[in-house]
Amino acid sequence: MRGRRDIWTGVLALAFAVVAVFLVWPLFSVFTASFTDNRTGEVTLANYLKVLGHPYYLRALLNSIIVGIGGMIGAMLLGVPLAFLTSRYLVRGRDVIATLSVLALVSPPFIGAYAWIMMLGRNGWLREAMAEIGIELPSIYGLFGILLVFSLKFYPFVFLLTSSALAAINPSVEEAAENLGAGAWRRFFTVTLPLVFPAVSSGALLAFVLSLADFGTPSIVGGDFRVLATTAYNLFTSEMGGNPGLASTVSIVLIIVSMVVVAIQRRAVRRRNVEGSLVKRMAPRRLGPVSSVLAHLLCYGIVLASSLPSLVVIHTSFRKTSGPVFQPGFGLESYRRILHEVPHVITNSFVYSSLAVALIVILGTLIGYILTRREGVLSGALDSMLLVPYVVPGIVMGLGFVVTFNSPPLLLTGTATIIVLMLFIRRLPYAVRSSASILKQIRGSTEEAAISLGAAPGWAFLKVTLPLMLPGIMAGALMSFVTAINELSSSLILYVGRTMTMPVRIYLSVLDGEFGTAAALSTILLATTGIAVFLVFRYSGRKEGAFV
Incomplete structure (x- = not known):
């Protein structure tokens, strides 16, 4: 048993070392830079007096809160009715609805912003088609465009989590309320x-934090509507070559806002947590003809x-192009152009x-x-630390890596290594959660039996437990890959010409008006994402909740 403790103690020490170097240290560097005078x-x-006292930065802070709350409300307005209708009533093609929601969730939000420019720019x-029939659509640029993209991007968080929760409710609770005379609306709200x-x-919290942290969408469709993420990036680029004090200060404010909302959500859940025991699942009800048509129209x-x-x-x-200009008809010019001009960005990604x-x-x-089988104070602390990448925006982590690894002993700025390590630490929690989840379904006694028969702890893990974990490991790996290959905000800060990735090139192409190039690269990303989603469904038993 001593050897067993030594093996996992070493793994725990390694995990703390990795988290300390690539998560805690960069964030601490951002924190200290925010208190350092640039000159x-x-x-x-x-820096804090300037950020918290200047109308320019206060407006960006207020705009970020508006965007976060607006994205959260939009996600709930779409996600809750969709979850309720597909869970409580017979809606044909629920699997199709769930699959399309997942695809919308995992596709990069900046691609959605770029697509809406082509439609409502x-x-x-x-816009032109609706103008011909006398309907003037609102401009996609500004707050409306940002909230539209975020609502349609993040509602699947609310939809998938709420659907799972609705499926776990004991139907006798709602039936009792109905028998006592409560109408449909009153039953729903009470x-x-x-x-x-x-x-x-929880879904709303994810929508808020991701709306607050997103850089690509406000940058592409925001126009003059400044938020903290775009402000931090602009400050960083203007302070290049020095200590990015103001950019770090804005980043810390961004983190604080996210943490405050997380704390409020957790407190609200503790105060309003209502439990029920599931005896049987509620059978979906059949709607009347008119109600059924309306429900299907809304869901689809x-x-x-x-x-x-x-x-x-x-x-x-697939539209024909002549340089950046579209021509009538279809062709493969955009694909030929990216394969000829920027093949390295595809390979890099x-x-x-x-x-x-x-x-x-x-x-x-x-x-x-470790988190599942070796529970303790240290493993609990590690688990809490691994929640940080969910909350910290990519723009902040990218800034932290630049500040931290821009000088010896770890001079990584401008290399491919720094991008790989950034993707690694930001997406590590996906694999951790997926592995921990599958381990909860595997009896620990199986591995204990192998050890009691003389197998070394490490050998027992490799030969007994690891093969049983493979479905969860594969699902976590694929989700990590999907989110890593679509990463924009941190990569935009860390890249140099030779280390450019597809999301960065798409972003730059949209800003330059090269929509054909952006579309071709985006299609490659979307196809890659779709294949990965299919594989996750396969390895996770088609559980849409695996994505949340």
Whole structure:
């Protein structure tokens, strides 16, 4: 048993070392930089006084909160009705709805923003088509465009979590309320909604944090609407070559806002957590003819609206082009152009993501084992630390890596290594959660029996437990790959010309008006994402909740 403790103690020490170097240290560097004067290097509060006292930065802070709350409300307005209708009533093609929701969830939000520009931009085809029949659509640029993209992007969080919670409610609770004379609306707000409140609030929290942290969408469709993420990036680029004090200060404010909302959500869940015991699942009810048509229109309208940007991007990628200008008809000019001009960005994306996933799978599997099988104070602390990448925006982590690894002993800035390590630490929690989840379904006595028969602990893990974990490991690896290959915000800070990735090139192409190139690269990303989603469904037993 001593050897067993030594093996997993060593793994635990390695995990803490990795988290300390690639997570805690960069974030601490951002924190200390926010208190450092750019010119003198002295400790100062001037950066915070400027950020919290200047109308320019306060407006960005207020705008970020508005965007976060707006994205959260939009996600709930779409996700809760969709979950309720598909869970409580007979809606044909629920699997199709869930699959389209997942595809909308895992596709990069900046691609959706770019697609909406082609539809509702100044010369967008949808805007022009509606103008011909006398309907003037609102401009996609500004707050409306940001909230539209975020609502259609993040509602699947609320939908998937709420659907799972609704499926676990004991139907006798709602039946009792109905027998006591409560109407459908009253039952929903007084019985059903309190029961699923933890799930709804968790999905809403994810929508808020991701809306707050997103850089690509406000940068592409925001226009003059500044948020903290774009402000931090602009400050970083203007402070290049020095200590990015103001950019770090804005980043810390961004983290604080996220942490405050997380704390509020957790407190609300504790105060309003209502439990029920599941005896039998509620059978979906059949709607009347008119109600059924309306329900189907609403459900499919939501998922088709969220899928429309991807369809527009794919269609655009096959249009004929002459340089950046589109021509009538279809062709493969955009694909020929990217293969001729920027083939390295495609290779970089796949190579960097694959290397990061290899590291993620190895360490994530071991950490997942420790969290599940070796529970204790240290493993609990490690588990809490691994929640940080969910909350910290990519723009902040990218800034932290630049500040930290821009000088010896770890001079990594400008290399491919720094991008791989960034992707690794940001997506490590996916593999950890997936491994821990599958381990909860595997009896520990199986491994104990192998050890009692003389097998070394490490050998027992490799030969007994690891093969049983493979489905969960594969699902976590694929989700890590999907999110890594679509990473924009941190890569945009870390890349140099030779280390450019597809998301960065897409972003730059959109800003330069090269929509054909952007569409072709986006289609490659979307196809890769779709294949990965199919494989995750296969390895996770088609559980849409695996994505959340």
